[in-house]
Every structure is written in structure tokens, then in C-alpha cells.
Amino acid sequence: MYIEVVKSKIHRVKVTEANLNYVGSITIDEDLLIASNIIENEKVQIVNVNNGERLETYVIKGEKGSGAICLNGAAARKAEVGDVLIIISYATLDFEEAKSFKPWIVFPDTETNRII
Template identity: 45%
Template sequence: MQRTFLKSKLHRVTTTASEVDYEGSCEIDGILLDAAGIGDFEQIQIYNIKNGNRFTTYAIRGKDNSGVISVNGAAAHKADIGDLLIIASYAVYNETEVKNHTPTLCYVDANNTLTRVSTRIG
């Protein structure tokens, strides 16, 4: 059997741009993508803490250390500048892999600068 588990998350990042007239996706600071192990064009789930919107899009790499979190295209209607988001990626694991799986949890400050990486909540 295969099961889907959280692979990684960026916790409480702040939306820095929301651009409707863009080709879609979510531009994310490259340092944050690397820390979370999220690849360019990988599917992500975004959960808007402010308004409860939850949506699927894909990640694109932003400039390293820019702090950018830009929600683009149709998804821009679901996040305003300043909204706090959780960005999550998931993966499918077999029973053997699940036994040793731990997600990568990335935490940031108010400027979307990485402050801590953990495998446990709290």
C-alpha cells in the first residue's frame, strides 16, 4: 500500500505580492524552497491563515534571500499582500518508507527569512 504524507511545509510565510496578470504559480524565495526540499514546478498546497482559502498551485524559484512569496494568476484572488500562509508539499510513501519518514518543517520570521528547520511540530 502507498500512503500520502506531508513532505514539507513553510509555516506562516507572509505574502509579499499578489499578481493576477501573471502566468500562474507561486514564486518562493529560493532559500526557502531548498530548505523545504520543494522543487521548481512542484505541486504545492497553500493554506491562507487569514481568510481560510486553500488551493493548489506549483512553486517557481524566486531570488535567494529575497523573502518573496508571490501568489500569481487566478490564485492571486485567494491571497492578499500581508496574508500569512502555510505552503505544504506532500509525497507518496510505501509502508517501509513511512516507518522512517519525518517531514521537513521550515519556520520564518516576519521578513520570510528562515529561522528554524525541524522534523517535529512545536
């Protein structure tokens, strides 16, 4: 049996930009991607702490050290600059393997989106 588990989580970052005129996705600072083990084009779930919105999209690598968290395309309608997000990716694992799996969880500074 296989189950879906949390693979990676970036807990509480602030939206720095919302770009409606872009072909969809979320741009995330490369430092956050490295720390959370999320890769470019990976599917992620976005949870908006401010308004309860949830959506799925894919990741675009942002400039390293920029603190960028930018919702692009239609996703830009789901959050405003300054909203706090939780970004989660999942993996499908064998049930027994999942019991010992440890996800990568990052708690950046919410004001700067940089790793503490």
C-alpha cells in the same frame, strides 16, 4: 500499500505580492525552497491562515534572499499582501517507509520570510 504524507512544509510566511496578470503559480524565495526541500515546478498546497482559503498550484523559484512569496494568476485572488500562508508538499510512500519518514519543516520569521 502506498499513502500520501507531508514531505515539506513552510509554516507561516507573509504574502509579499499578488500578481493577477501572470500565468499562475506561487513564487517562493530560493532560500525557503532549499531549506524545505521543495523544488521548482513541484505541486504545493497553499493554506491561507487569514481567510481559510486553500488551493493547489506549482512553485516558481524566487530570488534568493528576497523573502518573496508571490501568488500569481488566479491564485492571486485567494490572498492579499500581508496574509499569512502555510505551504505544504506531499509525497507518496510505501506504508512501511512512511512510518519512519521525517518531513522537512521550516519555521521562517513571519515578518521577513527569512529563515531564523
